[in-house]
Amino acid sequence: MIHFIKYPITIFILLFCTFLPYTQVNATTGYQNLPQQLNQVIMKEPTLQGAIAGISVRSGQNGTILYDYQGDVRLHPASNMKLLTAAAALNALGENYTFSTELYTNATELKKSIQGNLYLKGNGDPTLLKKDFESMAMGIERLGVKKIKGNLVADDSRYDHVRYSLDMPWSDETAYYGAQISALTVSPTKDYDSGSIKIKVKPGTKIGEKVKVTVTPKSNYVKLVNHAVTVAKDGKNKIKIEREHSKNTVKIEGTLPLKAKETKEWIGVWEPTLFAATLFRQALAERGITITGKIKTGIVPKQAKLLTKHQSMPLSDLLVPFMKLSNNVHAEMLIKEMGKVKKGEGSWEKGLSVMKSEVAKLGVNPKTMVIRDGSGISHVNSIPANQLSQLLFLVQREKWFPAYLNALPVAGNPEKMVGGSLRKRLKDPSILGKVKAKTGTLATVSSLSGYVTTRNGQTLIFSILLNNMLDETNGKKIEDALVTILANQ
Incomplete structure (x- = not known):
């Protein structure tokens, strides 16, 4: 015989609620119905069964948490990691920071035919194009040089020679988003997919x-x-x-x-440094300038003379293709650049250390996170949604915030360098243009964090991290449903 123990109904309610993810709302904020509306999406969504969600919503005005669904659980952020990288880079380097690409020679005389090497030195510009090499070649032409009796030496020594981040999947080695990291690299188009x-x-x-x-x-x-x-x-x-x-x-x-x-x-490409040097040699040949020697790698000697250089766009402009198009190579180059500038070594180890220090200065707690790269391609990266929403709240007070906000994709805007990775999403007239947020996608992972303007003109800050999804494309639909609720408040 089975015996049933009689407990008060309130005990059953208490036990049931204990196993629900924690949510909260400040009763004085005017968003009392928000948790119920968001919970309806989360609890009824079949594709979230067996998955893990971390969701954080804050007031853009005072940072008050309006909704917290497992917001302190560390989850894989995918490309939402770039929110930290961009903030750290702006804080450490400044929005006017630029990267130079320099051309030197060790020849003692500059004349039509010079005896010596040309040295092409990269300093971490992730936006170099072949046309920039053509401009540098014109600079050599203006000096009257037509023949270099020596080698073309490519110098990428500003960064270490570790080409891939720690957890880069081997299957991504040939993909543009997994390209090798070098201080001297070049992009095929103005999408700036370096290397x-x-x-x-x-x-x-x-x-x-x-x-x-x-x-x-x-x-x-x-x-x-x-x-x-x-x-x-x-x-x-x-x-x-x-x-x-x-x-x-x-x-x-x-x-x-x-x-x-x-x-x-x-x-x-394999070895982007040599690829860049090859394109520069081509640019010289197109101007009628020949190099008799070979393409090699090396370091610019101290006594070499600077012939010409190319200066990149400022960091504030560079952030646009970086964040709008979610450029992984840009992220990792910024990490190494921060390491070089702040700790004298262009490596992931030093750069990630700087990034943690910079986000800590902003008021975010890096001790709650596992950070392995700057792009978010690692499946080891783990960040709580509450920390991402906290970052997005705190950066609003920084002088460089307009550049940061401008770099985020704008929902539903078809222009590639405006809408970015959100240009085909959230196109309903009720929400069009009201969301500025960073997307993120990995196998089994989808994320979206940013700012949304509500119906009454208020700003809400949100971070949505969805992990262990059987199909991460379903995550985009869930994110869009949740953000639409926020916009309609």
């Missing part, structure tokens, strides 16, 4: 013909092996573009139907 190339594949003009492949920037540094062919209009688009491990051989395999749209892929 990578852009590959476009178009169908041929007839069936059986090889597909047409173009690479930006064009060079002989990367070898293309094209085995892909054009098939009938009703054929399948099965293009596969891969770079071989530790090589700069890119293979294009598969099929592309006649009249099909072009396929685009961005691939990280």
Whole structure:
């Protein structure tokens, strides 16, 4: 016989509530109905079963926590880590900070034909383009130099030679978002995907013909092996573009139907330092300037003379492609730059130490976090949502805050450098343009943290971290539903 023990109903209610995630709201804030509205989304969402959510909502005016759902639980932030990196960089380096790329020679005389090496020194500019090398080549041309009897030496010694962050997955090695980190690197386009190339594949003009492949920037540094062919209009688009491990051989395999749209892929190069030097040598050749020697790596000698240099955009402008497009390489270069400037060593170890110190100065507690990189690509990074919302509240008082806010993606704005990674989300007229926030995506992880303007014109600060998702794309729908509730307050 089974015996049932009779307990008062209040005991059962108490026990049930004990196992619900903790939420709170300040009764004097005017958002008394907010927890119920947000809880309805969280509790009824089937894709959150077996997953973990951490959600924090604060008043933008005084920082009061309005809603806390497991807000002190450490969770993987994905690219929301960049919120800390950007704040730390602005605090440590300043919004007007720039990066220089310099050209030196050890030749004793400058004339039409010089005897000596050219030294191309990178100082961490993640926004270099081939056209910037062309401008530097014009500077050499103006000096009357036409021939260099020596080598082109690439100097990337400002940072250490550890190319990948600690937890970089091996499968991301050839991807543009996993490109190697170097103090001397170059981007294919004004999206500034440093250390990578852009590959476009178009169908041929007839069936059986090889597909047409173009690479930006064009060079002989990367070898293309094209085995892909054009098939009938009703054929399948099965293009596969891969770079071989530790090589700069890119293979294009598969099929592309006649009249099909072009396929685009961005691939990280192997050894971006040498790639940059190759492009600079090309730029010199285009101006009729020849180098008789080879491309090598080395360090600028102390007695070398500065010939010309290129200065980057200021950090305030650099933050736009960094944050809007969630550029991983920019994040890691900023980490190393902070390490170099503040501790004399351009390494992840020193740079992450500086980042922790800087966010602590802002009022965030780094002791509650596990921080392994600046981009958020690591699955070891762990941050509580309450700390992210705290950061977003505190940075509002900093003089550089307008640059920080301007760098965040704007919901529903179709312009790439405005809407960024939110340009195709939250497009309903009731919320269009009212959300400025950083997105984040990893396998099983989705995140969104930022600012939302409510119906009555108030600012709410939020951080939503969703982990252990079977499909992280479902996380975007949940985030959008939660933020829409905030906007309609």
